[in-house]
Amino acid sequence: MDLGVIVSKSVLLFISFIFWGAAAGLLYVGAHILNAYKEYDSFLQNRDALLPPIVIIGVALVMLVIGILGCCATLRESKIGLGVFLVIILLIFTAEIAVFVLGFIYRGKIAAEFHDSLSESFAAYNGKSENSQSVDYLQRELQCCGVQNYTDWIGTQWFNTAGNHTVPLSCCKQGPAIKNCTGRLSEQELLNTQGCEKVVDLRDLFNYAMLVVLAFAIVKFFGMLGICVLACKKESSGYQPLSTGVFA
Numbered sequence: 001m002d003l004g005v006i007v008s009k010s011v012l013l014f015i016s017f018i019f020w021g022a023a024a025g026l027l028y029v030g031a032h033i034l035n036a037y038k039e040y041d042s043f044l045q046n047r048d049a050l051l052p053p054i055v056i057i058g059v060a061l062v063m064l065v066i067g068i069l070g071c072c073a074t075l076r077e078s079k080i081g082l083g084v085f086l087v088i089i090l091l092i093f094t095a096e097i098a099v100f101v102l103g104f105i106y107r108g109k110i111a112a113e114f115h116d117s118l119s120e121s122f123a124a125y126n127g128k129s130e131n132s133q134s135v136d137y138l139q140r141e142l143q144c145c146g147v148q149n150y151t152d153w154i155g156t157q158w159f160n161t162a163g164n165h166t167v168p169l170s171c172c173k174q175g176p177a178i179k180n181c182t183g184r185l186s187e188q189e190l191l192n193t194q195g196c197e198k199v200v201d202l203r204d205l206f207n208y209a210m211l212v213v214l215a216f217a218i219v220k221f222f223g224m225l226g227i228c229v230l231a232c233k234k235e236s237s238g239y240q241p242l243s244t245g246v247f248a
Contacts, residue, residue, distance in 0.1 A: 019067030147170035
């Protein structure tokens with residue numbers, strides 16, 4: 001067997017395995033972003049923000065199927081299979097570039113929207129509404145207080161009226177000390193002082209997702225080159241697989 005054919009087939013098999021690994025990675029990233037959206041759903045008003053992770057998950061599922069197709073086409077040395085593999089890789093490559101662009105566009109918009117919605121939710125806090133329960137849940141789970149920091153509560157209606165110059169008890173640190181926490185700013189050692197916006201950094205999640213998508217787009221590019229090399233080598237050398245039943 002020609003060395004070029006061996007190398008090309010090895011590369012394509014490796015690319016097929018990379019497809020499976022990429023599918024698993026993208027499924028994790030997409031599910032992680034969707035889970036983050038689910039936890040902070042009350043702070044995200046624009047449903048279009050769900051588009052990038054949904055596209056990522058869809059691409060991951062397609063990549064899983066493509067990996068199986070690529071492996072079978074390479075092992076069988078099917079010219080038609082390799083042609084289909086090339087076309088699909090090209091389509092996936094285009095989709096990944098689109099996801100990268102969408103992520104780049106939505107990254108700043110979602111961060112700004114999250115900041116505005118978070119600020120409005122904290123300002124409307126009264127300790128009883130569904131919105132207030134969401135704020136309490138957020139602060140307890142993330143062990144944060146306020147938007148930027150715990151002093152953000154000073155300007156809210158809760159702090160100046162209903163709260164009697166205290167922050168919500170959800171700002172208190174977890175543990176035995178919570179029994180002694182009253183929410184007064186003078187008890188700073190009992191309060192979580194870091195803001196929730198700093199803990200929930202959706203921009204970092206998008207940066208990670210974009211890097212993963214870009215990396216696998218580059219892998220797809222080399223996969224397309226490998227298919228072209230194998231197809232051209234077979235065409236120029238007249239190479240025929242042993243499976244045809246023709247022996248010298």
